[in-house]
Structure formats: C-alpha cells, structure tokens
Amino acid sequence: DIQMTQSPFSLSASVGDRVTITCRASQGIRNDLGWFQQPPGKAPKRLIYAASSLQSGVPSRFSGSGSGTEFTLTISSLQPEDFAAYYCLQYNSYPFTFGQGTKLEIK
Amino acid sequence: EVQLVESGGGLVQPGGSLRLSCAASGFTFSSQWMSWARQRPGKGLEWVANIKRDGSEKNYVDSVKGRFTISRDNAKNSLYLQMNSLRAEDTAMYYCACGGWFDYWGQGTLVAVSS
Numbered sequence: 001d002i003q004m005t006q007s008p009f010s011l012s013a014s015v016g017d018r019v020t021i022t023c024r025a026s027q028g029i030r031n032d033l034g035w036f037q038q039p040p041g042k043a044p045k046r047l048i049y050a051a052s053s054l055q056s057g058v059p060s061r062f063s064g065s066g067s068g069t070e071f072t073l074t075i076s077s078l079q080p081e082d083f084a085a086y087y088c089l090q091y092n093s094y095p096f097t098f099g100q101g102t103k104l105e106i107k
Numbered sequence: 108e109v110q111l112v113e114s115g116g117g118l119v120q121p122g123g124s125l126r127l128s129c130a131a132s133g134f135t136f137s138s139q140w141m142s143w144a145r146q147r148p149g150k151g152l153e154w155v156a157n158i159k160r161d162g163s164e165k166n167y168v169d170s171v172k173g174r175f176t177i178s179r180d181n182a183k184n185s186l187y188l189q190m191n192s193l194r195a196e197d198t199a200m201y202y203c204a205c206g207g208w209f210d211y212w213g214q215g216t217l218v219a220v221s222s
Contacts, residue, residue, distance in 0.1 A: 043212045091208050095168045096154040
C-alpha cells in the first residue's frame with residue numbers, strides 16, 4: 001500500500017498568513033493526488049485534484065503543486081473560514097490512501 | 108447542483124448487518140464512478156470502496172473485503188453499501204462521493220457497532 005505522510009499534524013496561524021501543508025508518498029504517484037478541506041462537524045470538500053488543478057468554485061488563494069512523491073497545498077492569505085482540517089488523498093493505486101490530516105487552528 | 112444524501116446508518120450489534128444508501132442528483136449518475144469513505148470518531152478519513160460506472164469493477168480496502176459489498180442502481184441514481192459481520196472498529200461516519208476521486212461528498216450517515 002502507498003503511505004501518505006502529511007505534515008504538520010497541526011498548525012496555528014493568523015488571518016492573512018500564508019501556510020503550506022505537505023504530503024509525501026511512499027512511492028511515486030505521478031500527479032494522482034487531491035486535497036480536501038473538512039470544517040469542524042462537516043463533510044469534506046475537494047479543493048484540488050490532479051495535484052494542482054483547482055476545483056470549480058474554490059477560491060484562488062488555494063493552490064497545489066508537486067509530482068511524484070512530494071506535494072504541497074498552499075493557502076496564500078488565510079481567511080476565517082479556512083480554519084479546518086486538511087487531507088491529501090492518493091488515487092494512483094489501490095487501496096487509495098489519505099494522509100493523516102492537518103488541523104489548522106487560529107493563533 | 109450535485110446532491111448526495113446518505114441514509115441507513117444506525118446502531119447495530121457486533122456481527123450484525125446494515126445497508127447504506129446514497130441518493131444522487133444534479134449530475135449524470137451512470138457516467139460517474141462512485142465511492143464510499145469513512146471517518147472513525149475523532150480520526151482521519153479512510154477510503155472504503157469504489158465502483159465503476161456500469162458496476163463491472165469494484166475495489167475495496169482490505170479491512171472490509173469479504174464483509175462489505177458496494178453496488179449501484181443506475182436507474183434509481185442510487186449507490187449502496189451492504190455491510191455484514193460488522194465489528195466495533197467499523198463504527199464511523201460513512202460518506203458517499205461522486206467520482207472515483209471524490210469530486211463531491213454527501214453529508215454522511217453514522218454507523219455505530221456496539222452491544
């Protein structure tokens with residue numbers, strides 16, 4: 001199985017900050033990776049697919065990059081509604097696997 | 108607008124069965140792979156299963172193989188997850204999602220396995 005190692009586990013930041021979350025795959029997955037946001041008590045929502053393609057309707061402050069084994073999600077200027085948990089997902093091979101998650105909290 | 112509404116969750120004893128349903132609207136159901144994921148209380152997300160557009164291919168995480176069965180009815184725009192031989196560790200919120208890559212998610216249905 002492909003292991004997805006996500007970091008950091010938690011992150012404290014302020015409105016307006018730029019933040020970066022990283023996922024590392026245990027083997028190459030090309031660009032078969034998505035990023036998801038899950039607000040507290042709500043369902044997840046996809047932000048990014050194919051490593052760097054922005055989901056329709058998602059604000060442009062979100063961006064993704066990477067290929068192979070190293071991937072990043074960047075939020076350029078944090079807004080109050082961005083404080084949530086974030087997960088990466090590899091869909092290169094079965095079983096699909098999520099990263100452990102990053103909890104983004106208000107400083 | 109894509110809508111996915113899960114139902115069928117509840118409290119069940121270990122060894123019991125449940126059938127989850129997911130009613131889909133707002134997109135061409137028969138053209139999309141469909142997926143299930145779950146989230147144990149206070150934990151991260153876990154991919155459970157997916158099914159091809161015509162139902163001809165199904166994939167499962169190892170921990171549910173032989174116990175869970177994913178299926179679909181394209182005439183009814185519905186996705187299902189038959190869960191047998193349930194264990195305490197199956198306790199989770201179960202989400203259905205449109206697309207093989209989790210394009211859109213439902214709100215989830217809660218399954219609790221306990222005596």
